[in-house]
Amino acid sequence: MIPRVVAIAGGKGGVGKSLVAANVGIFLATLGKRVILVDAAFGAANLHIFAGVPRPSRTLSEALVEGGPGLAELAVPTYVPGVKLIGGVYDPPWVAEPAPAQVERIVEQIRALPADWVVVDLGPGLAAASLELFLAADVQVIVAVPDPTSIELMHRFTKAVFLRSLERRGLAHLAGTESRPSRESRPLRAPGHPGHLEGGAASALEVYLRAVHDQIAEIGALRDAILGFSPHLVINSARSKSDMELGRAVTSAARRRLGTPFRYLGHLEYDEAVWASTRRRRPLLIEHPETRIAKCFERVARGLLAVRPPTPEGDVLPPDSHYELLEVSPTASFEDIRRANRRIRDIYGAADFFCLTAMPDISGRVEGFGLVYLEAAAGGLPSVATAIGGVPDAVVADETGLLVSPSAEAIKDAIRRQLRRQSSNGVPKHWDGQAATRMIEVLMRVETWRQVEAQDSVTA
């Protein structure tokens, strides 16, 4: 029987990947499944602690050596019946960067392990081995914590894995990431383009919009690649109600910003029981089955059991339903929706004015109307907007905002005028003359229109 392989990644260290890997595995074992935990955090192995095996006698690196033992031989029993561990501790330093052929061998051998489920714990960062093992899994899980660094690194990881998946499908040229660009290929970005806001790599959405614009022949294959990569998100260390609701918002935002159709598995609460059990080097679910985090693990593991492979149906372009925009689930209660509305009001309420300078995007779409201007106006916030598409229907010129032509100069002037207006009406919340000049400088450093477009919106 071929095992089902779950890979746990996160892009960032310390977010709880190993905690999740160990306890998801333990939970599956309590349902009678045979489980093997694999510590593939090359060079940063710590899964053995969460699995309750302080000193595993064998290590994964043995299998990396030419002619070494098979992976299955390296699995040691844990105290939990049905759970074995292939540990990674005591590895030699060279293990931190395994060669592609070594990784390939590990991937093959994982598929042949004698288990119902294999849970592979990955290291932080974008190492080729992590991307490869992640892509090779049947169920891909990304762990993030409610913290901007974690979310940003999770986006980076997602984009890197997506690009790797394009390479594997022979579609790397669509992202302009081949190592040796051919004569015909050109970079994804026009010259002078700012590149990407989150660390260099193109997102699925960017690659798709470019491909639609260029009317490339492989659009169908690209669509399959995008919709076929659908990782699962777990939010760990949730401390507040809003942390617990964050997962829904993060999946929705990742869908809209990156184009990657994430699926949300659930959250895990922050719990002192975690360190109490790690200190004793005992598995959390065995030491503290009565805790709230244990219940969370049950929900997440049951979600994993129900995972089906992604279907290449649906749209790459994100839906604009009100639920998506409010970043709540379609089953949200009235109270959830009220809270989401309050969240949006608070964001507008913290600003002096709203600035969204719409431009036609590279697929030729224009702003149809601009609901966000109405949201801003409803919050009493004037807008600085460009007269394009349906925007003039949403912004009443000189009444609910300033409507200018889509040029950098005109926008600069409009921002100046808006700030002057507000200063004469009283002191703006955040702006003095210097701050205004700084903001305009930043805007002017924006070299091309695409940069303004990529910034989505600049709320002052």
Ligand SMILES: Nc1ncnc2c1ncn2[C@@H]1O[C@H](COP(=O)(O)OP(=O)(O)O)[C@@H](O)[C@H]1O
């Ligand atoms: N939900 C949680 N509540 C309390 N502590 C946690 C929780 N999740 C992780 N930790 C702690 O955070 C640290 C990092 O967890 P770990 O699983 O090693 O992260 P990673 O594998 O992503 O590097 C550990 O000390 C762990 O005990």
Ligand SMILES: [Mg+2]
């Ligand atoms: Mg770890």
